[in-house]
Amino acid sequence: MDHAPQPAPVLARLREGFERIALVLRADLWSAAGEAGLNPTQAQVLALLAARPAGLRPKEIAAHLAVTAASMADTLSALERKALLRRTPDPADARAVIARLTDGGRDLGGRLASAASQVTAALAGLSANEQADLLLAQVKIIRTLQQAGAIPLQRLCVTCRHFRPHAHPGEANPHHCAFVNAAIGDRDLRLDCGEHEAADPAVQAATWTAFTG
Amino acid sequence: MDHAPQPAPVLARLREGFERIALVLRADLWSAAGEAGLNPTQAQVLALLAARPAGLRPKEIAAHLAVTAASMADTLSALERKALLRRTPDPADARAVIARLTDGGRDLGGRLASAASQVTAALAGLSANEQADLLLAQVKIIRTLQQAGAIPLQRLCVTCRHFRPHAHPGEANPHHCAFVNAAIGDRDLRLDCGEHEAADPAVQAATWTAFTG
DNA sequence: GAGTTATAATTAGGAGTCCTATGTTTTTAT
């Protein structure tokens, strides 16, 4: 009869795994940002806005990074001081503001978004199939989080009106993106596509069924 | 001829996925910690030490959480002020100190480690197979990070001298843990086992080959 | 064994995140 300590349930261990990896991501961010004279939060804002040429409102940025709007105001002021970002009035709403990167900010943000990372290096050790499965799992998790309201709307292929799941059954790249008019596979799925256009809720549900079915 | 923007390579998108999930983890940590009057860093220390009854040195804690020893001294002082932690001299080294949780700290740390989380809820939406595959991918990533020196030594099954990969070939739980003397499957792999004892490097390599091969 | 170098921890000083609460302005609802 064994009396081993009770192992944590699998869900808790999976969360633990994400937490371990998250710590490395944060460390990577510190080193990449530090070289540019920034801190992690500033770097995250830059990387986010580099993918959003039209800019975002402070409130939206705060939601994406899971901080309050007041905290984000601090960070935006810091970035504005460094001439990496500009806040301009929103013509559509006189209360609001749009935060956009300056040319320098866009440069730096792009570099940060594609900076080398120890996590990226570790991911390279997985096989192509493992990478595809992992991306698929991430898409499922992120979609669930989005549906639960835990994160703002994400620009995922699987919620996009251009996405046609299993349009090419049996082939290596079974899905299709009507925007680029090309066949794509699981490993090509995007998490933040600049061309994303949200499909109708009903269409999204049907797409999801077809995608996972 | 299409001129769509170049999609980020799959490794960058996988990292992006981890970053999204990491943000939710951080938000979860804020809410769980906030109810206890703590902040995320303090909560992480508590959760880490709750699994280490023997305590850890400040330097080790700092390495686990990827901050400097100086920063960790701040946090340990804060926790000591709240009577959740005590620092005692290390008998083996008069320069050093051992940080251990008080009874109250252990209580709280245990509760934080198993607190509800939006990520856990999202993970519940994956099938049992997907969960096992995801855990397996995490183990591979974490082991690679460990080997690269990006994170301190982790107490993984796959580096433990009690672990016998594929000791029961063909069965649902093919592996075996000699410590608890029980068959275990991929979904039972632990990331921070209290009973972990590191195997010899040569044995670790052989175990890994047998495990993945 | 004496002297040098390395290590563990902390403190000091400063920048900056991040919170809650409050205030200001504009929009929307009644």
Add this chain to the structure above:
DNA sequence: ATAAAAACATAGGACTCCTAATTATAACTC
């Protein structure tokens, strides 16, 4: 028209997190 709601900013405060310097001990080197 008035009230309620929303977007942003500021104020005040706790605390993280960094680098650099300090103290004490340990571990080498000759």
